[in-house]
Amino acid sequence: MTTGLVVTGLTKxxxxxxxxxxxxxxxxxxxxxxxxxxxxxxxxTTINMITGLLNKTSGRVELFGENLTPTNTAxxxxxxxxxxxxxxxxxxxxxxxxxxxxxxxxxRGTALKTAVTRALAVVDLTDHANQRPxxxxxxxxxxxxxxxxxxxxxxxxFMDEPTVGIDPQSRNYILTAIEKMRAxxxxxxxxxxxxxxxxxxxxNIVIIDHGQVIAHGTxxxxxxxxxxxxxxxxxxxxADQLELAAITAIAGVQQATLHEQNLQLVLDVASNPxxxxxxxxxxxxxxxxxxxxxxxxxxxxxxxxxGRNLRD
Amino acid sequence: xxxxxxxxxxxxxRLKSNYIYFLIxxxxxxxxxxxxxxxxFATQLDATVNPVHVQYVVKDAQQxxxxxxxxxxxxxxxxxxxxxxxxxxxxAYVRNHxxxxxxxxxxxxxxxxxxxxxxxxxxxxxxxxxxxxAQTLGLVKTAIHYQRPxxxxxxxxxxxxxxxxVQRSATSFQYYALAMMGMFMLYFAEIGLDMFGKxxxxxxxxxxxxTPISKGQLLNATVAGHLLYGLLVIAxxxxxxxxxxxxxxxxxxxxxxxxxxSLMALFLVLGLALETVAAQLGEGxxxxxxxxxxxxxxxxxxxxxxxxxxxxxxxxxxPLRSALWTSNPLNWSGVWLSLSVTAGLLGLINVVMRRRExx
Numbered sequence: 001m002t003t004g005l006v007v008t009g010l011t012k013x014x015x016x017x018x019x020x021x022x023x024x025x026x027x028x029x030x031x032x033x034x035x036x037x038x039x040x041x042x043x044x045t046t047i048n049m050i051t052g053l054l055n056k057t058s059g060r061v062e063l064f065g066e067n068l069t070p071t072n073t074a075x076x077x078x079x080x081x082x083x084x085x086x087x088x089x090x091x092x093x094x095x096x097x098x099x100x101x102x103x104x105x106x107x108r109g110t111a112l113k114t115a116v117t118r119a120l121a122v123v124d125l126t127d128h129a130n131q132r133p134x135x136x137x138x139x140x141x142x143x144x145x146x147x148x149x150x151x152x153x154x155x156x157x158f159m160d161e162p163t164v165g166i167d168p169q170s171r172n173y174i175l176t177a178i179e180k181m182r183a184x185x186x187x188x189x190x191x192x193x194x195x196x197x198x199x200x201x202x203x204n205i206v207i208i209d210h211g212q213v214i215a216h217g218t219x220x221x222x223x224x225x226x227x228x229x230x231x232x233x234x235x236x237x238x239a240d241q242l243e244l245a246a247i248t249a250i251a252g253v254q255q256a257t258l259h260e261q262n263l264q265l266v267l268d269v270a271s272n273p274x275x276x277x278x279x280x281x282x283x284x285x286x287x288x289x290x291x292x293x294x295x296x297x298x299x300x301x302x303x304x305x306x307g308r309n310l311r312d
Numbered sequence: 313x314x315x316x317x318x319x320x321x322x323x324x325x326r327l328k329s330n331y332i333y334f335l336i337x338x339x340x341x342x343x344x345x346x347x348x349x350x351x352x353f354a355t356q357l358d359a360t361v362n363p364v365h366v367q368y369v370v371k372d373a374q375q376x377x378x379x380x381x382x383x384x385x386x387x388x389x390x391x392x393x394x395x396x397x398x399x400x401x402x403x404a405y406v407r408n409h410x411x412x413x414x415x416x417x418x419x420x421x422x423x424x425x426x427x428x429x430x431x432x433x434x435x436x437x438x439x440x441x442x443x444x445x446a447q448t449l450g451l452v453k454t455a456i457h458y459q460r461p462x463x464x465x466x467x468x469x470x471x472x473x474x475x476x477x478v479q480r481s482a483t484s485f486q487y488y489a490l491a492m493m494g495m496f497m498l499y500f501a502e503i504g505l506d507m508f509g510k511x512x513x514x515x516x517x518x519x520x521x522x523t524p525i526s527k528g529q530l531l532n533a534t535v536a537g538h539l540l541y542g543l544l545v546i547a548x549x550x551x552x553x554x555x556x557x558x559x560x561x562x563x564x565x566x567x568x569x570x571x572x573x574s575l576m577a578l579f580l581v582l583g584l585a586l587e588t589v590a591a592q593l594g595e596g597x598x599x600x601x602x603x604x605x606x607x608x609x610x611x612x613x614x615x616x617x618x619x620x621x622x623x624x625x626x627x628x629x630x631p632l633r634s635a636l637w638t639s640n641p642l643n644w645s646g647v648w649l650s651l652s653v654t655a656g657l658l659g660l661i662n663v664v665m666r667r668r669e670x671x
Contacts, residue, residue, distance in 0.1 A: 074524060081519070090514065101519070106524065
């Protein structure tokens, strides 16, 4: 299978300052890669180097098997970029903005007209096609920003913090649109410092800090990186019937304590014996009321890996 | 590239300030300066010389008949002759009426006894006519003395002028129509100075560079878009000035258009060049350059050919005036010079911009 995007040893130096340091990752076609990191971590610089907007100091970028160089402009037809800042001509209407970029990607005539209509429909701006962006809300402008990047139906879409500064409703709309695009086979590289967005969208996650990749994998893999045990609280009825020894005897149960009706467990992440614990409780005639399994999120992962929060 | 050119043209046409800058302002200045400085350029004497009413007295009664015949036949434009009984009567009339002269004629000697409110043109006209009259009287006297027939020739018949070969001089409105059109071509430098500024501020420039278009293509297409807009401005201004001030563009239409276009292109690219090498200083430096070029090139008032040679405005103003108001051959040197400098600058900008990491 052809690999979508392969980034190898990407480095960017501004004088003596190293902004991006030996970053490597791969993105499989049809998947979403979340590039997660705090502001100033080097996410945008990485994207700008991959897309050719900035020259790389060293490293290699391969897109769909083709080497991406500044002179290889033809390959740019295969990707689209949603920049972090709004990049819209305020004296052109929404449709004119989208049409212009469609034209730059080589679309003409009926194909261009159809592409503009489709792109505006994806972001639900069809009814506002002839309005100037200045009359749009922040969320609508963000959606137009996306439409301009997808008008040529790229195979790979780079989205650099596309939801910064917008209301939750518009954010949800954008995230849903991305999910639809992924469902249609589009590969997406999504940078954000909002871990909940990355958790929702990304198949794989690259965590960047100080220009370096500090972790790479699925959400579960990243969580496993920072902990080998998880806490689970089970609220039970008929606690008097519970035999704690039988629970602690289950492989993977590191610790089991009972406080009134709360059975508190420390379980191995790797073997995850929760199902076995539940079956044992049922065998003992103990009814389970609820299970509370505090989730380890990416924020926690980042905190564990770097000693600071994503939004610091 | 066509996509970029179309976008630039559309944006230029939608920018309201462009209409003020390149249409309303120059045409207003043409009207204002043309009105204020009308007297400086007054070359249409027919319209400005008032008639002179000559009150003449002939001392000799026999000669009076001859003089009356002569002045009646002469029919000089702007002069009319009225016989008076005495110098006193003639002078009394002159005292009470403007544009008048009292003249006494005695044999072949003619004397202007007094005159009122005559300007230089009226004086010259009066003296010339009286000199001709005196010569004719002397001729008649001689012919009578020798009893020979008199052959008189009207002065108008002595020298014939082929009017078709003499083009009318420029009026003040026409002078400033030409000068203001030239001067506002210099202001295309302002567009050059901010050619990529707005796109940088709006972040659209970086976005355009993420598409398959190359830096060079984007640069040249953007310049071409503004050039097209400039050509449109020139065409519209030529149309307006032809209608308002009877500018004789048709005498050298392609030549005039090429001169303005070359000047506009030069300053558009000059502005871009300044923005490329010294963006912070560009605005200030450009204003100084524009004023100097306008002053030397005769944008404000006529200047010598030496001064005009130092100004790109002069490079086109001189040949244009010559083309429109004389029969001299067309001088294309200004066009070629402007276009050569433009091409050189554009080439240099292309090299610099392509080498830059951030456009």
